[in-house]
Amino acid sequence: MNLEFSPEEIAFRDEVRTFIEENYPDHMRPKPGQGDLTREQYLAWHKVLGEKGWSTPAWPVEYGGTGWTSTQRYIWSEENARVDAIPPLPFGVAMVAPVIYTFGSQEQKDRYLPKIRSGEEWWCQGYSEPGAGSDLASLKTTAVRDGDHYILNGQKTWTTLAQHADWGFFLCRTDPDAKKPQEGISFILVDMTTPGIEVRPIITIDGGHEVNEVWLTDVRVPVENRVGEENMGWTYAKFLLAHERSGIAGVARSKRGIEKLRAIASTEIIDGEPLLEDRSFASKVSQLEIDLSALEFTELRTLAGEAQGKGPGPESSILKVKGTEIQQRLTELTLEAVGHYSHPYFRGFPEDGANEFGIGPEYSFGAAPSYFNMRKTSIYGGSNEIQRNIITKMILGL
Ligand SMILES: Cc1cc2nc3c(=O)[nH]c(=O)nc-3n(C[C@H](O)[C@H](O)[C@H](O)COP(=O)(O)OP(=O)(O)OC[C@H]3O[C@@H](n4cnc5c(N)ncnc54)[C@H](O)[C@@H]3O)c2cc1C
Secondary structure (H helix, E strand, O other), X not given: OOOOOOHHHHHHHHHHHHHHHHHOOHHHOOOOOOOOOOHHHHHHHHHHHHHHOOOOOOOOHHHOOOOOOHHHHHHHHHHHHHOOOOOOOHHHHHHHHHHHHHHOOHHHHHHHHHHHXXXXXXXXXXXXXXXXXXOHHHOOOEEEEEOOEEEEEEEEEXXXXXXXXXXXXXXXXXXXXXXXXXXXXXXXXXXXXXXXXEEEEEEOOOOOEEEEEEEEEEEEEEHHHEEOOOOEHHHHHHHHHHHHHHHOOOHHHHHHHHHXXXXXXXXXXXXXXEHHHOHHHHHHHHHHHHHHHHHHHHHHHHHHHHHOOOOOOOHHHHHHHHHHHHHHHHHHHHHHXXXXXXXXXXXXXXXXXXXXXXXXOHHHXXXXXXXXXXHHHHOOOOOHHHHHHHHHHHHOOO
């Protein structure tokens, strides 16, 4: 694999870098330690990219993709991570859209894809239920046919950012008598303003409002909102999960995270020396860099495969496991580096010289909340234990 950029690729990188420098909406950047982002902050960059035609690089060109090579997409994510840009959320762009353009009707493609591209409509994912996470096929939310509508009843949980969502894609049981539970499920698009939908917040240990319960009581949804065939939803759901997992690796962002960690550890002084000079700490950072470099090559191989028309397959499970382990390790080492400054809830008193967000240097704000928050990564998108089961079966053939 040749990792030298060609002159054309360098020109592309410069074009991207200049565009980001000139167009990234600076006023929308979160303040250090801000906590939850606003809907506007999440969408600001997405909307700029939508206008430029760069919000959905991975889509087929006929639906608004950029047609970039795998190397260009790699450069794109590196350049965005370099400035900590808030990327378009995955639920529309990377999850439901591939299902719609692969299995949806022409009407569905025309109705939904343009507004996902522009950032006009926000999507949430209604898969998990209190009794159906890893064992997703045991889901109980029902969609019962009533003329040209389905009537939905049930409860979804852990629904990320549903409080902002305009639309949700829901897995619902349409045939309770199917021989196998996987055979009786349909994939249904739901307008989140429909009467009977209630979004209840779940506040996480870092104090954030990121996840929700979504309760559905007699929610009437037109049958035309079902994607693909009735009772075939499991096929589309699995297709979507493979897309979700490969996006979770977050290599470019972890590289940026290591740069920040190195900067912190060069500033923090322990026993008269910068922390980064401490052999034990330096060796932990180096090990993380080695692991990240191995993951980067694996991701590049997957991207190269995708460029040759191979969709993300079971190897996306490897990217998910290693990518999330690295993200968690990064927050652990950051927490170790900022030590006593990182207490999550004590924000400090102004009369003691503390600023609005915390005590200590700015880089310590948010270190503990982020450490707690990142525990989620080995659970969502299919837990890492489940990914190991997939690797064992589908890749190792055991
Ligand atoms: C922050 C966050 C955001 C999320 N966002 C969404 C969202 O937007 N939409 C959505 O639909 N869902 C979402 N989820 C839900 C997520 O997909 C589930 O939490 C996940 O699939 C695990 O399911 P569970 O929580 O029910 O745990 P369980 O399935 O009950 O698992 C509990 C433990 O048992 C282990 N385990 C279970 N089965 C096996 C097995 N066969 N072999 C080995 N170990 C096993 C698991 O690894 C886990 O450690 C989110 C979760 C989190 C934490």
